[in-house]
Amino acid sequence: MMALGQSYLDSIQAQDLKEYVTFLASDEMKGRQTPSPELDKAAAYIAGEFKKDGVLPGNEGSYYQIVEWTRGKGAGQLVRNVVGIIPGKDEKLANEYVIVSAHYDHLGVKTGAAKPGEDVIFNGADDDASGVAGVIEIGKALAKADQKRTIVLMTFYGEEKGLVGSGYYVRHPVFPLNQTVANINIEQIGRTDDTEGPRVSAGSLTGFNFSSIGKTFAKVGASMGVPVTGHPRYSAMYFGASDNLFFARAGIPAHTICTAFEFPDYHQVGDSVDKCDFANMEKIVKLTAATVMDVANAATRPEWNKDEPQAAKYVEAGKKLYGGN
Numbered sequence: 001m002m003a004l005g006q007s008y009l010d011s012i013q014a015q016d017l018k019e020y021v022t023f024l025a026s027d028e029m030k031g032r033q034t035p036s037p038e039l040d041k042a043a044a045y046i047a048g049e050f051k052k053d054g055v056l057p058g059n060e061g062s063y064y065q066i067v068e069w070t071r072g073k074g075a076g077q078l079v080r081n082v083v084g085i086i087p088g089k090d091e092k093l094a095n096e097y098v099i100v101s102a103h104y105d106h107l108g109v110k111t112g113a114a115k116p117g118e119d120v121i122f123n124g125a126d127d128d129a130s131g132v133a134g135v136i137e138i139g140k141a142l143a144k145a146d147q148k149r150t151i152v153l154m155t156f157y158g159e160e161k162g163l164v165g166s167g168y169y170v171r172h173p174v175f176p177l178n179q180t181v182a183n184i185n186i187e188q189i190g191r192t193d194d195t196e197g198p199r200v201s202a203g204s205l206t207g208f209n210f211s212s213i214g215k216t217f218a219k220v221g222a223s224m225g226v227p228v229t230g231h232p233r234y235s236a237m238y239f240g241a242s243d244n245l246f247f248a249r250a251g252i253p254a255h256t257i258c259t260a261f262e263f264p265d266y267h268q269v270g271d272s273v274d275k276c277d278f279a280n281m282e283k284i285v286k287l288t289a290a291t292v293m294d295v296a297n298a299a300t301r302p303e304w305n306k307d308e309p310q311a312a313k314y315v316e317a318g319k320k321l322y323g324g325n
């Protein structure tokens with residue numbers, strides 16, 4: 001059998017990732033609060049990159065799923081999930097979907113009195129401009145590939161307010177949930193200064209043992225020299241802490257890939273662009289793109305792990321969603 005070329009990965013470049021993160025996490029974006037004009041600007045930027053890269057509008061000709069924000073200050077304003085697609089090329093499998101996602105909101109600006117010269121902007125470079133940069137770059141790479149299933153690229157508003165954008169999507173899906181075979185969510189792939197020590201050329205997955213996607217990531221990672229593992233505590237602990245959660249609850253095998261589960265400036269104003277390692281990020285994005293391709297081309301769909309007690313409720317949700325036993 002001839003080795004499959006991986007040239008589609010060549011377009012994934014550290015300098016592009018740096019460009020996206022630098023824009024999204026700049027002080028001018030004021031921490032991308034939900035809702036805010038800066039959040040809208042970020043959405044337009046992401047949609048613009050999709051368009052440039054040949055990623056098609058995912059929601060009836062639009063890159064946006066527009067929603068009215070209903071909570072607290074800013075209620076009544078419109079917010080957006082950004083949705084792009086790369087249609088699958090296989091006649092039968094093209095109506096199955098693999099969702100690649102990240103959240104583009106962050107914490108905004110510190111409220112209350114600031115000392116003169118104090119940094120008050122939560123830039124959210126690693127959390128999660130890095131993941132959004134990954135989604136954009138994967139879209140660019142896969143738009144030139146010819147995978148069997150359809151790839152959906154999605155960035156969510158309101159993650160920091162309680163997974164609001166992804167929760168809305170799962171309640172109002174654009175693509176049928178029972179034809180959505182996986183969600184691969186990307187968070188915190190810029191920082192290598194893990195609180196447990198440097199973490200380079202390695203990926204970490206939440207809920208590593210919960211579904212077959214853990215093994216797929218590990219297999220692809222091994223072939224690229226970027227091992228992917230869980231973590232004795234954090235892998236399960238952080239499974240419910242990001243936008244994969246509502247997909248999982250609906251029964252869709254869904255995980256978050258990250259570099260470090262914890263890093264020193266988490267939810268601090270110091271989560272800034274200068275601390276990201278873009279050469280390492282390129283490796284993680286290539287790894288993720290190749291894993292998405294593997295899932296998109298596999299003969300069978302990913303499955304929840306019936307032997308993992310912590311995944312029991314997701315196994316049950318999966319049976320309800322997809323049928324079978």
Ligand SMILES: [Zn+2]
Pocket residue numbers: 103127128159187188
């Ligand atoms: Zn995050």
